[in-house]
Amino acid sequence: MKILVTGADGFIGSHLTEELVKRGYNVKAFVNYNSFNSWGWLDQSSMDVKSQLEVFAGDIRDPFGVKQAMVGCTHVLHLAALIAIPYSYHSPSTYIDTNIVGTLNIVQAAKELNVDKVVHTSTSEVYGTALYVPIDEDHPLQGQSPYSASKIGADQMALSFYRSFETPISVIRPFNTYGPRQSARAVIPTIISQIANGIHNIKLGSVTPTRDFNYVEDTVNGFISVMESDQSIGEVINIGSNYEVSIGETADTIADIMGVKLVIETDEDRLRPEKSEVERLWCNNQKAKDLLGWEPMFGQKEGFRRGLQATINWFTDEDNLSRYKADVYNL
Structure with missing residues (x-):
């Protein structure tokens, strides 16, 4: 079992990557390429974690690099995304390229490489303002920002590959995660x-x-639970505190x-x-x-x-x- 974590340099991704390593998994961390050779928050990880990581620097929008990163991996935890809502008002097209096209690159490569499991990251923002509470997975989707619209598109792209090609995909839908390392935009x-x-x-x-705030440790455990469960394939699953x-x-x-x-x-x-x-x-x-x-x-x-x-x-x-x-x- 070899796990690729996209967005491993970010807030949730770094916590998830560290926990997977601590649990003994073989992990490859996909980080955003930059000229500083920064691994984002993974730079702050202990040497015990970093020494066991394989790091791939690339761009989720590049289908060739994404497929190269996924070669030899059995599982993909796909977290790479643009997530700031205010910036999505400013530059919506970047959210289409990163969130929708990036997800397409992941699921297309998963199909071609016969990956065992893809866990695609959604967000509670896709529900918009609650029409009823508490919000279950059957709640209508409402794109109230360019960000949430792009995530609705990404979710549906991922699920379409499950329905069209039986690509083993699960969608995890965390509510508002918080904790150490989170961006100050939150x-x-x-x-x-x-x-x-x-x-x-x-x-x-x-x-x-x-909001329904979810501490990052709970969100990380949710990702690992979804990854390890065969029953999660083809499902959308909320992760929140209630x-x-x-x-x-x-x-x-x-x-x-x-x-x-x-x-x-x-x-x-x-x-x-x-x-x-x-x-x-x-x-x-x-x-x-x-x-x-x-x-x-x-x-x-x-x-x-x-x-x-x-x-x-x-x-x-x-x-x-x-x-x-x-x-x-x-x-």
Whole structure:
């Protein structure tokens, strides 16, 4: 068994790659080619992890490089994607190339190379504002941003190869993952990094939307559970905590843990267009429990607080905090 992880240099991908190595899997990490020879967050991994990794630097948009990377691999965990919603308003065509064409490159190569399993990464954003809660896998898909539209297209491309060619594909649909290493464009690192830099009048977008936050350790375990389960082939599976909380309440909880009083200021640049804002997300994770035996370890209010504490501990380390520009809005 040899596993290729695309997007291994990113937030979730680096955590997933490290956990797979720790569990004894043979792992190849697909990282985005760059002139700095950076492996992204994998550069911060321990030597015990890095010494056991095979690293392939390429571009998910290049079908030839993707196929070359997949040669000899039995399983592919496909995480490589553009994920920032604000940037998708700015440059939507890059999301088509990376998210849809990149996924096509993966599943086409999987078909040609007879790969045993592809786990394609979706997102809860494909559901848009909840029409009913909690959101199960049968909920309608609503493209409320160019990003979510591109992920709907990528999901359907992946599933079409399962239906057309019996390519063994599973779709994992994580809800809002948070934790160490997350980009400051996401709301939890935005709040923590501003407070940690002594800013108590913090800038946010809308604070009324609700989210189902999933600690990165739970998301990683979800990926591995999907990969290891034969029952997941051809299925879309939500991975979430089944706990709904507003952005405002999240900010208050972080402030309470960090022992500060907050004043929240609305930053117009951080607001989504009215019809693009996803107002409510709340995960029904029953299918993951039934099919995979997966359970969130950081679920409900108590688990969310533990996950926030672990995230705060990481971000308030000076070496980690110095990597973030708390005073600059990150698209």
